[in-house]
Amino acid sequence: MIEYADALQRMLACATALPVETVPLEQAAGRVLAREVSSPQCLPPFDNSAMDGFALRCDGAPMAAGTELEVQGWQAAGDAASEGGQGAWEIMTGARMPDGLDSVIPVEQVRIVAAIDGRPQRIELLKDVTPGQHVRLRGQDVRTGEVLLEAGSTLALNACTLLHATGVGQVEVRAQPRVAVIATGKELVSDAAQALEVGQIRDSNRPYLVGRLQAAGAAVVWQGVVGDDVDAFNAALQSALDAGAQLVLSTGAVSQGRYDFIPEALRARGATIHFHKVAIRPGKPLLFARLPDGPLYFGLPGNPVSAAVGQRFFVEPVLRRLLGMAAEATLQLPLRADVRKPPGLRFHARARVELGADGQLSARVLAGQESFRLMSMLQANAWVVLDGDDEMARAGTPVQVQGWGHRDPVRLAAMEVS
Structure with a gap:
């Protein structure tokens, strides 16, 4: 039996970061960046109005309430650049500021002095205007070349939204670790709706592990349930490897009972067992091995929380190493x-x-x-x-x-x- 710290080092020594692949941003949710991403543009990309109202030129000096101005034009979101001149421009939220104008007064703070066909022609300011008010400046949020995300970052929804907004259409990510899950035990029933016979239980470990592995950044390429039978286990393990599994998790059959056959079955396949039993609770009988040609094998105990501990504190650190992520903060x-x-x-x-x-x-x-x-x-x-x-x-x-x-x-x- 070894200490957890020793077990962790032995596992991490068997894992190196997976290759890099380029994927479209719309397919990158949940993936882990392999390279930092810098913004190819400013955000906002141009000065724009934060309010529906009127754009003005203050030139660094406040504009007093009571000032009357001619309305020179109208600017909606999506309109091209315009030369602002000296008067006011009616402007919508998000619209590009006409060149030369630098402040916005909300529509609620003006009086329409004159209008033609519903279009304001002359306005009076009802409140003082502070230079630069209600204007979102070009690059105020993100500057061109600014690092948006570091390597090792997970592309969650907010990260993908920012990348999309700044024009990043594809990203370099780590390949997803390919994982398989094998639940062992003749007592296991996979169908949650199936009535149980005497001595049977449902295989809750398998769906739990599949869900946790996917949340951890892995791709589950195979899953199944086998009885307490070496031949059936070997067939399931071969199916998992044929599906491309780089990590295989099993539950049950790793302790010292009559039906705990997995350690010997692995040795018979030429696996190197790096440790079997760790000074932890729950989950002490946990086994870690390396199969011929490289796949890693985690033999987790069959009790639900023991399996959960094995996945969280043994499998997930290895997944972080494969994904090129730093050690987890606590x-x-x-x-x-x-x-x-x-x-x-x-x-x-x-x-x-x-x-x-x-x-x-x-x-x-x-x-x-x-x-x-x-x-x-x-x-x-x-x-x-x-x-x-x-x-x-x-x-x-x-x-x-x-x-x-x-x-x-x-x-x-x-x-x-x-």
């Missing part, structure tokens, strides 16, 4: 209450980050930490990691807090006031 927050922990083991606890009446954040480890319990996973919004030889972590002790997934920050919207 939070340090005080414990809300005392927590009993297994001495000498790294304990991964389902927890809630909460906002107290004093306005301070803290982490509350949930009741029901047994590895078969699913309800606490529903209630949790974070993981708390407790390490060391002590049997008790005391209230107020700063502890490591991580989001449910490596790309899932602790969600403040889910915090409770207590």
